[in-house]
Amino acid sequence: MAKAVQQRTLKTRARLLEVAQALVKQGGYEALRVEEVVLGAGVAKGTFFAHFRDKDALMEILIGAELDACLDQAEAGETPDSVDAIVAALAPYHRCISAERYVFDVALRYSGAAAIAEIGPIARTFERYFRLVEGWMASGPFRRDVSPALLAEGVQAFAIQALSLQFCALHEATAFEDRLKVYLDAWLLPGS
């Protein structure tokens, strides 16, 4: 049997990713064009789709990498023990995911997965986010009448709500972090 994967493959894939990343840095995610990526990488269009199922698969990789870096930051810091500290610790992640409307939409669309077999990079960051917050819930001074896991799911739900409202014309008044704090105070510290 021939070698399963040629090193040529790896080079091509790396070049595609590199060019894509550079283009995103210049013009943002929404403006990225497959055509430009293959042009920059010096390959044909078909080659792109031999390496990535579709354009979104590339987006998932690029966005997932950025989000993972933010979670690395959050994990490196101290364990937050208040709502303010939680909001602060998650700030890089939230800033990254809401940097572009397009990015937020993609992230939401791939926050789950179509099938067990193909959980993508973005879904993995959501899972990581959840686990991280779950840990914080167990150690911090938060309500104990429900499980840390449930609390963490709620934090995620409220973060998405607050992020959505950031893009919403009906609710421009309040800033994202202030809104999230109000949510989390009510969710994590009821009756106080």
Add this chain to the structure above:
Amino acid sequence: MAKAVQQRTLKTRARLLEVAQALVKQGGYEALRVEEVVLGAGVAKGTFFAHFRDKDALMEILIGAELDACLDQAEAGETPDSVDAIVAALAPYHRCISAERYVFDVALRYSGAAAIAEIGPIARTFERYFRLVEGWMASGPFRRDVSPALLAEGVQAFAIQALSLQFCALHEATAFEDRLKVYLDAWLLPGS
């Protein structure tokens, strides 16, 4: 000045909507093609875009109408006074919005609005949903330490979370309504 809008316009628009609705009934939202709509309505492609900004604008109208009908139902029923009753009252809306993955994605994307001037039909149903639930919060046996408005925002956030997880490979085990009930018990009746 010439008459602002000719009755021909209304007829054409009505025909486009009628055909689109019929096609959706047959094949669902995702499979809808602008080409088929204009073919069925007997007009040129350009005419479609003279009546709707883009394909999504048509989708918003169709989906918004369906969601509005569900809210009519919810409004017509008794005011729910328990978590179970709330989940039951909102069931038609939730069923409708999650009938197709594509529909849910479109709904989320247009749940806000790009600019104050152009709040669309779907954003309006989100606002209606919020107001409706807000009313229930004020009259029901739920926590009083935070405002009904905040409670309603939370209900919306948890509903979206539960709907998202329905489409997520990581969480297929629990059914949507059971999950939502767990969320709302913890959100609306903490410590009980």
Add this chain to the structure above:
DNA sequence: CCAAATAAATGACCACGGTCAATATTGGAG
């Protein structure tokens, strides 16, 4: 009733993501 003015409709055209049969390259077996 005609002509100018305004609104609506047309369809050829473009942009861009994605496909696939044909071709080229690779690397291990003999």
Add this chain to the structure above:
DNA sequence: CTCCAATATTGACCGTGGTCATTTATTTGG
């Protein structure tokens, strides 16, 4: 080294959403 099967690449082609200069229909002022 040579051959060949597996693998990678190619680029013409397609589907579909969206555009716009031109043509056609309607309304209004005289």
